[in-house]
Amino acid sequence: MAQLTLEVCQKQYKWKLPSSEEATVNQLKDHIGERCKGDVLYHRKLRFNSGGKNLSDDDVVPLAPAVVQVAGPASVVQMFSLFCDRDGKPLPKAPKSLPKPAPAPSPAPRPQTGYGGGFGAAAPQQDMLMLTNSWSPPAWNPAAQEEQDLSEALRASRAAFQADEEAQLRWALEESALLAEQERHQREESALLA
Secondary structure, three states: OOEEEEEEOOEEEEEEOOOOOOOEHHHHHHHHHHHHOOOOOOHHHOEEEEOOEEEOOOOEOOOOOOEEEEEOOHHHHHHHHHHHHOOOOOOOOOOOOOOOOOOOOOOOOOOOEOOOOOEOOOOHHHHHHHHHHHOOOOOOOHHHHHHHHHHHHHHHHHHHHHHHHHHHHHHHHHHHHHHHHHHHHHHHHHHHHO
16 A cells, blocks of 8 residues: 655645555545545645645655645645544544533522511522522533534634635636726727727
8 A cells, every 4th residue: 555645734644545556646636535525625726745846636646755745725734634633534423412411409498588588589699699509510521622623623724715715706806807907998099099
């Protein structure tokens, strides 16, 4: 089985290819898509370079010990880095519902006195005291915390990727408008000269 050394976000990872032969960049992107199963959105936008040379889609990716740097839109590279940090294991599926914390024990019954010392409703301060004394935080679950951290990182990565795409689209629209303006100006000048 062929093995690559990929450098993603300044960390190196061993990446095994399904065959014992070298792969092209296109084949590597396909393999990443199959292995990530949707955890790395837009994996086709990843770019690779090795030895200071940018690799095109038809170039052969050098095998280990050569180091292949991974580049591309920041959000895509970050998602790929998170995937590699988990040793290539897919994201755990979110539970349908989080476990509910155990209910707090109910306080012992007490006689209710009114504001004037007679029987009736309890004073509001006593109710607040009961609420604050009876609440206990849920137990800390490291697996749930890790899952929440990964979900937040994925959301941030998706938001950064969307912002990158929107910035590129704005730039393209501005460039198109500028080119259209230049063409119109050239047509007006040619019409004046004719």
